[in-house]
Amino acid sequence: xxxxxxxxxxxxxxxxxxxxxxxxxxxxxxxxxxxxxxxxxxxxxxxxxxxxxxxxxxxxxxxxxxxxxxxxxxxxxxxxxxxxxxxxxxxxxxxxxxxxxxxxxxxxxxxxxxxxxxxxxxxxxxxxxxxxxxxxxxxxxxxxxxxxxxxxxxxxxxxxxxxxxxxxxxxxxxxxxxxxxxxxxxxxxxxxxxxxxxxxxxxxxxxxxxxxxxxxxxxxxxxxxxxxxxxxxxxxxxxxxx
Numbered sequence: 001x002x003x004x005x006x007x008x009x010x011x012x013x014x015x016x017x018x019x020x021x022x023x024x025x026x027x028x029x030x031x032x033x034x035x036x037x038x039x040x041x042x043x044x045x046x047x048x049x050x051x052x053x054x055x056x057x058x059x060x061x062x063x064x065x066x067x068x069x070x071x072x073x074x075x076x077x078x079x080x081x082x083x084x085x086x087x088x089x090x091x092x093x094x095x096x097x098x099x100x101x102x103x104x105x106x107x108x109x110x111x112x113x114x115x116x117x118x119x120x121x122x123x124x125x126x127x128x129x130x131x132x133x134x135x136x137x138x139x140x141x142x143x144x145x146x147x148x149x150x151x152x153x154x155x156x157x158x159x160x161x162x163x164x165x166x167x168x169x170x171x172x173x174x175x176x177x178x179x180x181x182x183x184x185x186x187x188x189x190x191x192x193x194x195x196x197x198x199x200x201x202x203x204x205x206x207x208x209x210x211x212x213x214x215x216x217x218x219x220x221x222x223x224x225x226x227x228x229x230x231x232x233x234x235x236x237x238x239x240x241x242x
Contacts, residue, residue, distance in 0.1 A: 008068070008069065008071070008072070008122050009072070009075060009122060009123055009124040010067055010068075010072035010073075010075045010076060010126075011075070011124050011125075011126050012124070013067075013068065013072065015028070016065055016066065026056060026058070026062075026066070028066055028067075028076055029080065030056070031052060031056075031063065031066055031067070031073060031076060032073075032076040032077050032079070032080040033080065034052050034055045034056055035047050035052050035073055035074075035076070035077050036077050036080060036081065036111065037055070038051055038052060038055060039077065039111065039113040040110070040111055040112075040113070043112075043113055044074070044113035044116055044117060047070065047073065047074070047077075048070060049063050049064075049067075049070060049073070052073065071120060071122065071123065074117050074120065074123075075120075075123050075124075075126060076126075077117065078114070078117050078118065078123075078126075078129070079125075079126030079127065079128040079129050080128060081107065081111055081114055081128075082126075082128040082129040082131075082132040083127070083128025083129075083131065083132065084128075085103055085104075085107055085132060086103055087135055087139070088100045088103065088135075088136065088139055091144075091145070091146075092145060092146055093140055093145050093147070093148065093149050093157070094225055094229070096139055096140055096145075097140075097157055097158070097161050097225060097228070098221060098225065100136065100158060100161055100162070101161045101162075101164070101165050101221050101224075102221075104161075104162055104165045104166075105165050105168065105169060105217060108165070108166075108169035109169070115166055115169055115170055136154065136158050137151065137154050140154050140157065140158070141154065147233070149232065153232045156228075156231075156232070157228050157232065160224060160227075160228060161221070161224060161225075161228075164220060164221065164224045165221075168217055168220065
């Protein structure tokens with residue numbers, strides 16, 4: 001983005017007092033909740049000013065009192081999802097990071113569009129997202145943890161965990177193969193494809209179906225946490241039970 005270009009973020013737009021439309025006043029939160037329901041049901045592409053207005057029972061022009069563009073509406077949606085995420089729980093930094101990881105995955109599964117709505121050009125973090133980050137910093141640097149993370153390590157730790165979860169959530173293999181993992185036809189298909197194409201590396205894996213269809217999220221998260229343990233604390237022992 002050019003240095004002289006001002007982001008067209010909804011958070012830089014002066015907030016307006018909710019205005020009555022057809023006898024009912026709507027807030028930004030109402031718009032966000034309605035748009036989230038549309039995206040959860042039909043996907044992000046189906047979220048439009050016209051569709052959200054129809055769901056609210058008002059005209060599309062009425063929405064422009066609150067937002068200028070669909071991108072600003074998506075900003076409100078993203079911020080609302082961040083604000084509704086549960087606080088991490090645990091008495092060690094490792095347990096807290098595991099809680100952050102599992103909570104983030106649950107969020108992506110509840111809102112499949114969410115991962116595709118993050119980091120869009122011109123968008124800024126809103127109060128819900130900033131509060132979400134602040135909560136992570138405060139809990140992970142709490143002196144009561146054994147040991148607490150230094151503030152400079154929080155971004156590395158949380159960012160690494162969330163990047164792993166994002167990649168896992170976007171990996172199509174889990175959605176394509178896992179629902180059919182117990183079907184004999186899947187065994188035959190995988191075996192035939194591997195053998196007929198000379199995929200000896202995959203063929204060497206014990207339990208072909210299990211390797212390709214199992215939900216390995218917990219194992220992968222453990223690898224990430226082990227790596228952070230070694231990097232941040234300088235040793236390989238786990239910082240308390242997760």
